[in-house]
Amino acid sequence: xxxxxxxxxxxxxxxxxxxxxxxxxxxxxxxxFEDNLWTLSQRELRIGSVDDPDxxxxxxxxxxxxxxxxxxxxxxxxxxxxxxxxDGQPAGTFGRRGEGPGxxxxxSDLGFFGDSLWVWDAEAYRVSYFDLDGEFLGSVxxxxxxxxxxELPPRLNRPxxxxxxxxxxxxxxxxxxxxxxxxxxxxxxxADGNRLARIWAIPFERRDVFTITSGDRxxxxxxPFADGHIPSIGGDGVLVVDRRAWTGEGxxxxxxxxxxxxxxxxxSAAVPYDPVPLPAERFDSAVAARVEQWRSSPAFAxxxxxxxxxxxxxxxxxxxxxxxxxxGTIWLRRFDPVExxxxxxxxxxxxxxxxxxxxxxxxxxxxxRVSVIDGDTVWGIEMDELDVQYIVRYGxxxxx
Numbered sequence: 001x002x003x004x005x006x007x008x009x010x011x012x013x014x015x016x017x018x019x020x021x022x023x024x025x026x027x028x029x030x031x032x033f034e035d036n037l038w039t040l041s042q043r044e045l046r047i048g049s050v051d052d053p054d055x056x057x058x059x060x061x062x063x064x065x066x067x068x069x070x071x072x073x074x075x076x077x078x079x080x081x082x083x084x085x086x087d088g089q090p091a092g093t094f095g096r097r098g099e100g101p102g103x104x105x106x107x108s109d110l111g112f113f114g115d116s117l118w119v120w121d122a123e124a125y126r127v128s129y130f131d132l133d134g135e136f137l138g139s140v141x142x143x144x145x146x147x148x149x150x151e152l153p154p155r156l157n158r159p160x161x162x163x164x165x166x167x168x169x170x171x172x173x174x175x176x177x178x179x180x181x182x183x184x185x186x187x188x189x190x191a192d193g194n195r196l197a198r199i200w201a202i203p204f205e206r207r208d209v210f211t212i213t214s215g216d217r218x219x220x221x222x223x224p225f226a227d228g229h230i231p232s233i234g235g236d237g238v239l240v241v242d243r244r245a246w247t248g249e250g251x252x253x254x255x256x257x258x259x260x261x262x263x264x265x266x267x268s269a270a271v272p273y274d275p276v277p278l279p280a281e282r283f284d285s286a287v288a289a290r291v292e293q294w295r296s297s298p299a300f301a302x303x304x305x306x307x308x309x310x311x312x313x314x315x316x317x318x319x320x321x322x323x324x325x326x327x328g329t330i331w332l333r334r335f336d337p338v339e340x341x342x343x344x345x346x347x348x349x350x351x352x353x354x355x356x357x358x359x360x361x362x363x364x365x366x367x368x369r370v371s372v373i374d375g376d377t378v379w380g381i382e383m384d385e386l387d388v389q390y391i392v393r394y395g396x397x398x399x400x
Contacts, residue, residue, distance in 0.1 A: 029252065029272045032358035033350060039363050040378060041395035047088045048390035054090050057389055060381055062110050063371050065326075068132050071379065072110060072117060073391065079104040081119065081134070084391070094134035095119065102128060102136035111235075113161045120159065127159040143193035154187045154195075158233055160261070164196060165189050166233055171202075173220030176209040186231065186238055188261050200238050200259045202229055207311045210290075214299035224286040224310065225278065227317035234324055237261045241322050241332065245313035246275040254318050256330060256356045269356025275315040276336070283312055319350075325373035328354035337366040360399065368392065 049055035061076030070091050071084040079097035084090065096103055106123035116137060117130045125144065129137040142165055145153045154167035168186045175181035183201040190196055208228045210221040230241040242255040252275040258266040287307050294301040321333040330352040337345045345366040351359045364370065364378070372379040376396045383389050 029274045032271060033361035035399075036360040037363065037399040038351065038360045039397045039399070040365070040368075041397050043392055043394055045088050045393040046382075046390045047084060047392075048388065050386070050388055057391065060371070060389065060391065061108060063379060063391070064111050065372065065374050065379075066112060066117070066132065067115055071391070074107055074110050074119070076107070079107055081107075081110065081117070081130070083134070092134055094130065094136075095128075099124070101139065102130070104128070109158065118159055120157065122157070125156055127165075140191055142189070142191040144189065145193065154185060154189070156189060158235075160188075160235055163191060165191070166199070166238075166261075168202075168233075171204075173209055173211070174218065176204050177206070177211040177218065177220065179206055186233065197262050199261060199263050200231070200240060202231055204228065210309055210311070212294075212300045212302070212305055212309060214302075217299070219294070219297070219300045221290075224290070225283075225313055225317065226311070227313060230319065230322050232322050232324055237266070239322065239324060239330065241319055243317045243319040243335075245278075245317045246315045248314060252315075252318070254332065256332075256352065258356075267355045269352070271332070271350060271352070271356070271358060273318050275318070278313060278316050283310070286310065323370060323373055325375075327375055329359065329373075330354070330356065331362070331370075331373060362396070368394075 047055060048057050058075045058077035061074040063071060063073040066072050066083070069086055073082050073084065075082055080093050080095045082090070082093045094102070095107070097105070099105060104119065104121045104124070106121060107119050108122035109120040111118055115132055117132075119128050119130070121128065124141070126139050126141045128139040131137055140159070140163070142156055144156055144167065152169045152172060154169050156165040156167040158166045160166065165188070166186065167189055169184045171184055172181060181204060183203050185201045186199045187195050188197045188199060208223065208226065210223045212219045225245070227243055227245045230243060232239040232241070237258060237260040240257045240259060242257070246252040251272055253270040253272045255268065255270050257268040260266050287303060287310060290306050290310070291301050291303050317335045319332045320335040323331040325331060332350040332352065334348045334350070337347050340346055346363045347366050349362040349364060351362050353359050367382055369381040370378060371381060376398075378394045378396060380392055381389050382392050
C-alpha cells in the first residue's frame, strides 16, 4: 500500500566533484551549470504492495498527471488504466485487454488533450479517448501502409491534438548492418495516411548496430557505447539530441535541436562539457557481459568477434537519455552514473530551459526510473530487493 516514509537524503558534494572532475588533455571546459545544483527531497509517496490486491502493480508502461489532480498509470501487462489520488489511494480502473471499444491489444502510451485522456494502442494502431470519469469517448484507427521487407514506410506512434499523427519508420537491424538503411524519417500524417510534412530523419551509421554473423545467420543488438542521435517526439515536434562521442578535435559539446511539426528548426543549442575517456577495463567488461549474455548460443558468443564488432569510441558519449518536463524544460541524463561520498549511485542530469540554455545540474538516484517531471515533482518507478516495483514521488529541491 502507499507509504510516506521518513527521510532519504543523499550526500551530493562528492558526487559533483566526481562528475565534474574529468578533464581532457586540452584542459577543462567551462562548466555551464556551475553553482546551481538541484537534488531530490525526501520521498513523498510510495504506491505498491506485495500482497494487497488494490496496490499490487504490474509493469507500468507509462504515467501522466491528469487535469483532475489524479495520477494515471498504464498497466502494460493487463492492458488497463489505473488512477491514483495525490495521497496514493486507488481512484478507479478502466480499460482491459481486447479488441472491442475501450479495450487495448497492446497499449503503449498515454497523455491528455485538455480533459480527454488518449491511449495509444501499438498493436492495433488505434488511439482511444476517455473522459475524466474513465468513460470511453471513441477511437480513431488511422490508415497507413505496412510496406514490405524492402520498403518500410512510417508507422504511426503518437496522436496530436488536431487529429493528425506522428509516425516513423522501423529500425531494421539487417538494413542498418548492410548500410542500406541510412536514416529513419519522422513524419506527420493525417488519419487517412497522407503525409503532411517530413519533420526530420534519424541518421544512422554502420556502427550504430551491433551485428554478429555465424554462417548464414546474423544476430543484432544495441551497442553498449551507442552514441547515435536521440529523438524525443512530443506534441510540438521532435527534440533531437546529437550526442556523438568526442573525437578529440574541436570543442566537445552536445547539440540540442527542436524541430517543429512542419519540419522547421525552432532552436538549436550546444552544451559544452568535459569529455571522459572510455577506460580499457570498461570496454573489456562490456565484451565479457555480451559473451555471457549470448553464452546459450555458442556460435554467437565468440569473444573475438564480439570485441571486433563492438563500437569503441575514444571517449564516452556525454548523454544517455532525454526527457521533456511539463514546464518545457529539457533534462539530459549523463551516460554514466557516478558514486556519492556515502556510496550511493547517482545520475547527473543537465537541466536546460525550453530553448536549450543551461539552468542547473540535478542529481537523481540511479535506482529511480524517472517517468514524469512535472514542475517541482518527479514521478518514477523504484524496485525493492524482491524486484517488486513501486510508484514513487519526490520533490525537486532547487539550489542557487
